[in-house]
Amino acid sequence: MFKRSDQDSRQSVHIFVDGAAIEAREGDTVSAALLVSGRDVRRATAVSGAPRLPYCMMGVCFDCLVTIDGIGNRQGCLVPVAEGMQIEIQKGKREIGR
Amino acid sequence: MSKDYDAAIVGGGLLGSAIAWGLGRLGKKVVVLDEGDIAKRASRANFALIWVQSKGLGMPAYTGWTVRATESWIKLAAELKDQSGLDVALQQNGGFHLTLGEDEFARRGQLVTRMHNQVGAIDYRMEMLSASDVKKMLPMIGPEVSGGSFCPLDGHVNSLRTFRAFHTGLKLFGVDYFPERPVSAIVRTGGEFRLATAQGEIRAAKVVLAAGNANQTLAPMVGLSAPMGPTRGQIVVTERTMPFLPHPLTTIRQTDEGTVMIGDSKEEQLDDRTLNHSVSAVMADRAQRTFPHLARLNVIRTWAGIRVMPKDGFPIYDQSESEPGAFVACCHSGVTLASNHAFEIARMVAAGALDSELVGAFSARRFDANHAATSSGYY
Amino acid sequence: MNALPKRDGYDVVVVGAGPAGLAAAATAAEAGLSTLLLDENAGAGGQVWRAITSTPVTERGQLGADYWAGAKLVEAVRASGAEIIQRATVWSLDRNLEVGVSVGGASAFVGARRVILATGALERPFPIPGWTLPGVMTAGAAQTMLKSSGLVPDGRTVIAGQGPLLWLLAAQILRLGGRIDRILDTTERRNYLAALPHAFAFMTSPYFAKGLAMIREVRAKVPVVSGVTELAAAGDGQLASVSYAAGSRRETIPVELLLLHQGVVPNVNLAMAAGIEHRWDDLQLCWSPVLDGDGNTSIAGIAIAGDGAGIGGAAVAVIRGHIAARAAVETLTPAAAAKSASLATLKASLSQAERGRAFLDTLFRPARQFRIPSGDTIVCRCEEVTATDILDAVAIGATGPNQLKAYRRTGMGPCQGRLCGLTVTELMAQARDKTPQEIGYYRLRAPVKPITLAELASVPKTEADVQAVVRG
Numbered sequence: 027m028f029k030r031s032d033q034d035s036r037q038s039v040h041i042f043v044d045g046a047a048i049e050a051r052e053g054d055t056v057s058a059a060l061l062v063s064g065r066d067v068r069r070a071t072a073v074s075g076a077p078r079l080p081y082c083m084m085g086v087c088f089d090c091l092v093t094i095d096g097i098g099n100r101q102g103c104l105v106p107v108a109e110g111m112q113i114e115i116q117k118g119k120r121e122i123g124r
Numbered sequence: 125m126s127k128d129y130d131a132a133i134v135g136g137g138l139l140g141s142a143i144a145w146g147l148g149r150l151g152k153k154v155v156v157l158d159e160g161d162i163a164k165r166a167s168r169a170n171f172a173l174i175w176v177q178s179k180g181l182g183m184p185a186y187t188g189w190t191v192r193a194t195e196s197w198i199k200l201a202a203e204l205k206d207q208s209g210l211d212v213a214l215q216q217n218g219g220f221h222l223t224l225g226e227d228e229f230a231r232r233g234q235l236v237t238r239m240h241n242q243v244g245a246i247d248y249r250m251e252m253l254s255a256s257d258v259k260k261m262l263p264m265i266g267p268e269v270s271g272g273s274f275c276p277l278d279g280h281v282n283s284l285r286t287f288r289a290f291h292t293g294l295k296l297f298g299v300d301y302f303p304e305r306p307v308s309a310i311v312r313t314g315g316e317f318r319l320a321t322a323q324g325e326i327r328a329a330k331v332v333l334a335a336g337n338a339n340q341t342l343a344p345m346v347g348l349s350a351p352m353g354p355t356r357g358q359i360v361v362t363e364r365t366m367p368f369l370p371h372p373l374t375t376i377r378q379t380d381e382g383t384v385m386i387g388d389s390k391e392e393q394l395d396d397r398t399l400n401h402s403v404s405a406v407m408a409d410r411a412q413r414t415f416p417h418l419a420r421l422n423v424i425r426t427w428a429g430i431r432v433m434p435k436d437g438f439p440i441y442d443q444s445e446s447e448p449g450a451f452v453a454c455c456h457s458g459v460t461l462a463s464n465h466a467f468e469i470a471r472m473v474a475a476g477a478l479d480s481e482l483v484g485a486f487s488a489r490r491f492d493a494n495h496a497a498t499s500s501g502y503y
Numbered sequence: 504m505n506a507l508p509k510r511d512g513y514d515v516v517v518v519g520a521g522p523a524g525l526a527a528a529a530t531a532a533e534a535g536l537s538t539l540l541l542d543e544n545a546g547a548g549g550q551v552w553r554a555i556t557s558t559p560v561t562e563r564g565q566l567g568a569d570y571w572a573g574a575k576l577v578e579a580v581r582a583s584g585a586e587i588i589q590r591a592t593v594w595s596l597d598r599n600l601e602v603g604v605s606v607g608g609a610s611a612f613v614g615a616r617r618v619i620l621a622t623g624a625l626e627r628p629f630p631i632p633g634w635t636l637p638g639v640m641t642a643g644a645a646q647t648m649l650k651s652s653g654l655v656p657d658g659r660t661v662i663a664g665q666g667p668l669l670w671l672l673a674a675q676i677l678r679l680g681g682r683i684d685r686i687l688d689t690t691e692r693r694n695y696l697a698a699l700p701h702a703f704a705f706m707t708s709p710y711f712a713k714g715l716a717m718i719r720e721v722r723a724k725v726p727v728v729s730g731v732t733e734l735a736a737a738g739d740g741q742l743a744s745v746s747y748a749a750g751s752r753r754e755t756i757p758v759e760l761l762l763l764h765q766g767v768v769p770n771v772n773l774a775m776a777a778g779i780e781h782r783w784d785d786l787q788l789c790w791s792p793v794l795d796g797d798g799n800t801s802i803a804g805i806a807i808a809g810d811g812a813g814i815g816g817a818a819v820a821v822i823r824g825h826i827a828a829r830a831a832v833e834t835l836t837p838a839a840a841a842k843s844a845s846l847a848t849l850k851a852s853l854s855q856a857e858r859g860r861a862f863l864d865t866l867f868r869p870a871r872q873f874r875i876p877s878g879d880t881i882v883c884r885c886e887e888v889t890a891t892d893i894l895d896a897v898a899i900g901a902t903g904p905n906q907l908k909a910y911r912r913t914g915m916g917p918c919q920g921r922l923c924g925l926t927v928t929e930l931m932a933q934a935r936d937k938t939p940q941e942i943g944y945y946r947l948r949a950p951v952k953p954i955t956l957a958e959l960a961s962v963p964k965t966e967a968d969v970q971a972v973v974r975g
Contacts, residue, residue: 027638027760031653031679034559051652053545053557058652068637068741072364072382073887073916077740079637081884081922083644084550085543085952086625086770088885088917089635099363099422099917099953103647104590106545119364119382122264123417136900161903161943168909228973288910291899303902362956363917375972381912386956389971397778399948401595401603401612405962406972412960419960422953424917 028062041111043067056102056113057083057090072119092116098124129155129300131473132319132328134307134342137167138283138458139432139465140334141290146470148297149203155326156294157319160304164396166336166458169429171359171387172283172379173372174214174460177221177250177275181239183438185485190457191248192482193464194277200463201281208292212285213380219278221374222258222269224413229270236273250275264368266416280372282380283459290466302326307335310345312447317346330449332473336432339440339454347446349488350454351435356391358403358428360411362421369415376411384418386411396428432456441469441486443478451478452488505590507606512614513539513586515831516602517621518593518773521549522817523809524621525576526824531619532583534832534839539613540580541591541604543952547577549623549809550643551817554651565678566650567671569713569817576821595949596620596777600804603949603962610958617804617831620774621824624767624810627789627869628926629664630876632735634763635884638742642764646672655681658759661745663687663734666766666867667714673721685756686727687734687747689765691870701862708859709818728752734873736761765869769811772919776947778802783940786864787814788874789925790944796850797830798823806830815860822853875929882930883923885916890930897934904928904945917953920945 036051043065050059057080060067068077069091080090083103090102095112098120102113133144136158147154159165174194180187194216201214223229233252240250255271294301302323309320310331319326333342339350364382372378375387389403404426412419432454434440439455451473455461472478515531517524520542532538540547548555552573560566580587588606595603600615626641633639642662648654655676660683662673669686676683698705705711721727733748737755746755768789771781780801781790791813798806808827809820826849833840876882876890888911893901896910904920904927907913913927914920920927924945932942950959 027658028654029657033561034653036559054652058648058654062654077637082641083647086918086921119366122366122368161905284909295899301900303900391971401962402964402968403971405960405964406969408956409960412956419957421956423950423956423959424953427948
């Protein structure tokens with residue numbers, strides 16, 4: 027869906043999506059890193075379970091909700107990636123204690 | 125715009141809707157006159173409990189009336205579902221009032237004892253449970269929970285869906301619902317009531333005042349009185365989470381949609397447009413001490429609402445002696461008592477007289493006698 | 504940079520570090536006022552200058568001169584002495600000018616003598632069938648990824664809608680080697696005629712030459728379909744195709760990515776939650792705050808600058824930011840005010856910068872069918888409520904957005920109405936034959952962005968409020 031520009035010379039950052047390692051770049055938001063990863067990163071809504079991907083990328087639509095380092099319902103488009111970050115794609119309602 | 129009705133209901137909230145629905149169900153020709161989008165609406169601000177425990181201290185009749193309502197809620201939910209297709213998510217497997225620390229536990233215990241000692245109260249099986257007993261039923265409680273009271277009759281419902289089901293039903297029963305039409309005056313002439321609104325007069329054989337705290341000003345127009353003492357309450361709501369709470373609490377419940385509602389305060393100030401974050405903070409703090417895992421959930425809404433509250437906390441159901449056919453109904457627990465309003469009060473209004481055996485104790489004449497007891501209309 | 508504010512109170516608190524907020528913070532701090540600038544993003548710049556200090560897109564011509572113009576202002580704020588906190592979410596503001604802010608999972612309240620809201624704009628909802636499908640995004644979203652991460656579409660991509668940002672984005676994507684298969688232009692043909700009276704002002708505005716050149720640049724590389732009157736996205740759990748109608752032409756295009764845009768509207772949530780009076784703007788078709796010439800709102804001490812004050816674009820936002828801050832300076836430290844540009848000078852440049860806006864507003868007024876959906880099209884993305892659901896609620900008595908919540912939960916999800924509010928107002932207005940002003944908007948309240956229960960619990964509590972909650 028998206029590709030990186032050739033001129034991008036930022037440092038690599040390694041994060042994990044549902045346990046699988048992917049490469050991101052320093053300054054990427056979690057949502058941007060997920061969208062360019064080529065993986066199926068669709069979440070399922072808490073209401074009907076419908077699949078969604080980020081829509082606005084500016085913090086207003088909440089379609090980028092994702093579990094980051096064990097904490098559910100984070101806005102992936104507002105959180106920059108960090109080395110070793112653990113991302114989990116959320117399916118449905120937020121789980122208890124996460 | 126004038127049209128003749130068997131009954132005009134002033135107020136389209138949960139209470140007015142329930143009575144109107146009940147009258148529509150009996151085949152009556154009914155009109156509901158309501159306010160608009162911005163109004164003080166307890167129907168959309170409430171906590172949605174169907175609650176028995178600790179209600180009626182100082183007025184045993186209220187306990188009986190409440191227990192009766194919880195019993196007929198099953199029938200109400202079933203009828204609403206049949207008619208509208210809407211499942212109002214009625215759940216009546218008992219509810220808790222949990223306490224934090226030993227002082228609160230002791231105080232709650234005293235209240236339960238006082239309730240048990242009250243003469244004439246029906247046995248509503250409210251009992252104190254230790255923290256370890258509570259934990260068996262609510263495994264996620266935190267270490268600060270000292271125990272609490274449990275009543276097997278308690279429950280909750282999706283109150284917004286109930287409201288929608290009533291309004292869906294009103295349409296199907298052919299009840300006229302006129303929003304944005306507040307009533308400015310009511311007079312009785314020629315054996316009928318004339319209700320003045322900005323959009324014209326409405327004529328009806330009977331009138332039921334179900335306008336919440338506004339009943340205080342409407343009631344004297346038809347020879348009735350409804351002394352009110354509203355308070356403000358705030359509620360905090362979280363995002364949806366997986367089900368974790370099998371029973372409702374007085375101040376925490378998980379809706380069938382998954383959100384967690386956290387209540388509630390009792391404040392004197394009556395501006396529902398502002399919020400008091402300090403109050404929200406107290407509620408949030410108590411909620412996370414009760415269920416520590418809630419601490420990480422996101423709060424997505426908070427609001428303040430104005431409670432409909434008769435002066436002594438108990439419901440008012442009354443009929444006018446000077447203007448026969450005029451009734452007033454107001455109470456704090458519009459959700460708990462919805463079934464009574466839909467079945468019993470509607471039946472009485474249709475018959476033209478309140479049933480004194482069932483609701484005689486709730487006449488506003490009790491305020492004249494100056495014997496207002498210590499209130500426990502509100503838990 | 505990501506710590507809570509250092510002080511309990513400031514002369515001026517500015518919310519939002521886009522063009523208006525940066526200008527306001529710089530002006531206030533340069534005049535010696537203690538100034539706090541709070542911004543939700545990782546870096547300053549807002550949407551239009553997003554990632555200006557960190558973008559990997561280093562070939563300057565690709566993002567354009569208007570983008571790089573922001574760098575100077577960021578420098579100015581950094582040199583001004585203003586305290587800047589990024590990744591700070593303002594979740595509460597009230598008439599006592601108490602600002603509730605969340606940083607790194609902890610909250611604090613700061614007081615202010617003046618608050619300047621520069622919360623900017625968000626893209627107007629574009630509720631077409633299938634707009635919730637994965638693969639459908641806003642044009643602004645694509646631009647955000649382009650600026651901050653150098654990402655461009657590489658699969659089959661369609662851009663649909665109208666407005667200046669759409670053409671700018673298309674040009675930027677092409678310059679970075681991205682793929683666009685088709686542009687579906689939804690500008691109504693009759694708008695060209697309606698905009699004609701404003702054309703002279705526009706042609707003498709700076710937008711004109713730039714806009715024309717950009718459209719030419721894009722048209723040379725991408726087929727453009729004009730006069731699109733119907734639009735729908737389809738797919739099974741993932742976008743697969745876009746269908747459109749333009750005149751007698753109907754086509755379904757297989758597509759992987761659909762980027763939607765039909766202009767921007769003020770982001771009103773914080774201002775409305777503070778209780779600031781707003782009015783429906785019949786030209787811009789959105790809610791705008793009621794302001795005086797200095798940007799002051801109906802609440803004493805709170806001003807609004809930038810697109811949150813009504814859409815004007817980046818150049819206008821900068822001047823409005825200067826004006827709002829300058830007005831604060833005149834009140835709080837009159838001696839310092841004498842040293843900088845006068846309000847009169849600023850206002851003269853404002854009217855210069857506003858030239859051409861009426862033309863753009865008229866030309867790019869979105870068509871009714873793209874603002875007011877019907878049938879199964881989702882209106883409220885969070886609670887998944889359709890247009891038909893809303894009309895059903897109106898039929899049984901819902902009069903406005905707040906009653907509608909009780910019937911259908913619209914606006915009760917995490918986005919708090921940002922993606923459905925305008926649609927709900929206009930849909931109900933149409934259904935009830937009322938004006939949007941008569942229908943009204945959601946009554947918004949703090950927290951305007953979610954905060955954790957633990958954060959809320961950490962807010963200072965009075966003993967009286969403990970008593971108001973705890974009962975036997």
